[in-house]
Amino acid sequence: MMATFRISTLRRIAPGAAPHVRVSQRRWAQVHGVRFLVTQYSDRILEKYKEKLGKKAKEEGLRDIDQLKEAYKEKIQDVKKAAIPIPTVAASRTTSTTSPLPVAQVSAERTPSSNSGLRTLSSYLDLDKTMDLPEKEIEAIWRLRHVNDAQSLCATIPLSVYQTIEDTAKTHPRFILPLPKEGQGAEIHFLQWTFPAENSVTVLFTHLAEYKLRGEFSQPHTTVTHHLELAKDKGLVLLHGQVVEGRGVSVDEAKWLVMCLQKFYGLGRENNERRRLLELFGKGDASFKIENLVEEAEKII
Structure with a gap:
């Protein structure tokens, strides 16, 4: 059930940062x-x-x-x-x-240029020692590991929740999400899931405008990696994100996008509208409307 998708888990993203972007109905x-x-x-x-x-x-x-x-x-x-x-x-x-609002051709897979640059969980933690620790200690260590990096995001996700997210991602690897901008309405961002390694699943977030302009050569402003090495034994997936400074998105705004992503992809059977929007976008269906997407995103907070 979606009740297991704990808001407290999402709020652990970007420790030390201000509360996630809050959007009023009026804005x-x-x-x-x-x-x-x-x-x-x-x-x-x-x-x-x-x-x-x-x-x-x-x-x-x-x-x-x-x-x-x-x-x-x-x-x-x-x-x-x-x-x-x-x-x-x-x-x-x-x-x-x-x-x-035309979107550049999204059929081409965007994956990191070289898997050799992909950091595995062992580059952050001693996995042998971590396996002996209880869940709460792993969560605390994971937060401490990134606390000094002002541009990073981190969170832990229960495996049962993550499996729903990944299953949805494999069916709908590309989507767009709205990001509220003070006094400017909603800015649209393009996301794409990639599966570069056995225990690593990434999401690339890019300004839709840049993706339209540069296609597969566009540079993501935020990259989120899900590390699966502890999934089988500890029932946890560790999330790490990196926000590139100077690309028009703050850490809090990136945190909002990650929360939005998890709410859309971690949907349960009871949320027909989010599933419908994912399906319409994936098909390139003309009945997909950003207004409906924005209305659904309003319900997240």
């Missing part, structure tokens, strides 16, 4: 910012690479970035044609009009 009513935020973020990325694009234009004998864009117009159109249309909310919650 969620400002969903009108979704499309604006996507465009705004794309503009920031363009500004970031402005100098390199200008250099590229000169190398090709072009006057400026506008001429460079015109020269590569056909290639840009090809990328856009590969996008999957997903409807989003329109001007506000009070209106029913929708407009398309």
Whole structure:
């Protein structure tokens, strides 16, 4: 039963951090910012690479970035044609009009470039000694192991709960989640599950705007790894996340996304709406609406 999905477990994420992002009903009513935020973020990325694009234009004998864009117009159109249309909310919650928010092609698997860089649980803990410890001591040691890293997240998840999450992830490895932004409405983030090693399962969180722009070459702002080495003997899965500083997401905001993820993927049979949203998104069904996603996310807190 979902009662075993303990809120206390989720609140152990990012020890020492402020309480997770709390969203009032009123703030969620400002969903009108979704499309604006996507465009705004794309503009920031363009500004970031402005100098390199200008250099590229000169190398090709072009006057400026506008001429460079015109020269590569056909290639840009090809990328856009590969996008999957997903409807989003329109001007506000009070209106029913929708407009398309295309997502870059999400069929390609994004996995870490090299498994050699993947840290196993043994790089954090002495597994032989840990196996002899009770659950509460393992949880305490895991928190202490990451307490000095201001950009990290950590939590322990009961195996029975994690199994539901993983089973759902294998069926629905890609999804999007809303993140509330003060005075700006909801910013949309793309997530993808990967299974790079026998005892490691990861989730990559990326700004949807960046993923649309760069596809499989986009850089995640948060990477969460589930370590399964203790699952069989201790009935625990240890979660560790790393938030990249300077990529537009705070540790508290990343914590909100992880909580949202666990609520959507750890759903029980009683929550038909969350399951329905996962299924519609996975199929690229036009009836998937971000407004419905936001409404469901409101219920998490």
